[in-house]
Amino acid sequence: MVRQPYLKKGSWSRDEDQKLIAYITRYGIWNWNEMPRFAGLQRSGKSCRLRWVNYLRPNIRRGNFSREEEETIIHLQKTLGNRWSAIAARLPQRTDNDIKNYWNSRLKKRVIVENNNSASSPTETKSKTKSSVEENSSDADSSMMLGIFLDSDTRGMHDFAEIAADTTFFPSGSDPSVAVDDHYSMAMDNYLVSYWEILSFLEQPQMIEGLDCEAISQNSQQWHSHHQQYYDPLHDFWVNPLI
DNA sequence: AATGCTTACAACCGCCCCTGT
DNA sequence: GACAGGGGCGGTTGTAAGCAT
Numbered sequence: 001m002v003r004q005p006y007l008k009k010g011s012w013s014r015d016e017d018q019k020l021i022a023y024i025t026r027y028g029i030w031n032w033n034e035m036p037r038f039a040g041l042q043r044s045g046k047s048c049r050l051r052w053v054n055y056l057r058p059n060i061r062r063g064n065f066s067r068e069e070e071e072t073i074i075h076l077q078k079t080l081g082n083r084w085s086a087i088a089a090r091l092p093q094r095t096d097n098d099i100k101n102y103w104n105s106r107l108k109k110r111v112i113v114e115n116n117n118s119a120s121s122p123t124e125t126k127s128k129t130k131s132s133v134e135e136n137s138s139d140a141d142s143s144m145m146l147g148i149f150l151d152s153d154t155r156g157m158h159d160f161a162e163i164a165a166d167t168t169f170f171p172s173g174s175d176p177s178v179a180v181d182d183h184y185s186m187a188m189d190n191y192l193v194s195y196w197e198i199l200s201f202l203e204q205p206q207m208i209e210g211l212d213c214e215a216i217s218q219n220s221q222q223w224h225s226h227h228q229q230y231y232d233p234l235h236d237f238w239v240n241p242l243i
Numbered sequence: 244a245a246t247g248c249t250t251a252c253a254a255c256c257g258c259c260c261c262t263g264t
Numbered sequence: 265g266a267c268a269g270g271g272g273c274g275g276t277t278g279t280a281a282g283c284a285t
Contacts, residue, residue, distance in 0.1 A: 050253090083274085
């Protein structure tokens, strides 16, 4: 096995996000450890998986935890403990990492304060923490950016492809104030990724010795047949030369 | 305005579990 | 049953942004 000469760490750039999205949108997820190479990313498989699962995948909600969600988290944490994935399973569109962070940064303190107050003065449960809904209004921007995901689970990859082409979807390392005028150039960036991806396709698994190319191909085809209805016609540009 | 402190959250690390051989 | 590899999970860290002094 050839060791990666260099694996990047730290924050993901918009370009990396686009590459990962473009790759997964096109080929699906078949092996996190191998994918980064084919996707043109100098990242570990784990890093890619984390980025995708916690941030890039469609239909995730971030920020703006509702009061109901807060109560659910508190209740589930009480009953299940720090089993964030189990808790996340009961909160649609929320990631375990997001819930964990929210718990550690806000809810844990709130619960402690509430417990203390209920032991002494039950009337001051709010303490210094503002209503979380009110407090979270500062997250409005990010929730607006991601709110496009909120409507339903059924929108799937079709919208996702559009969102992937929407520069406002890249809060990490991007400028939230990116002007609408920039969308054209950003869209062109996406085309560049597409072009790059086609080049990259030539390096796909069938070229690699020792990999089960047929299985990968089948996997990819299954994924495609499952998701095909979601593709934006825009991406017809990516016609798979193997099909 | 400069500095230090706090908060929020993205990302990494290490461990564990599951699956295939 | 033993082993290896991949993926998932929870704890922790790094750091940017916001706030207070």
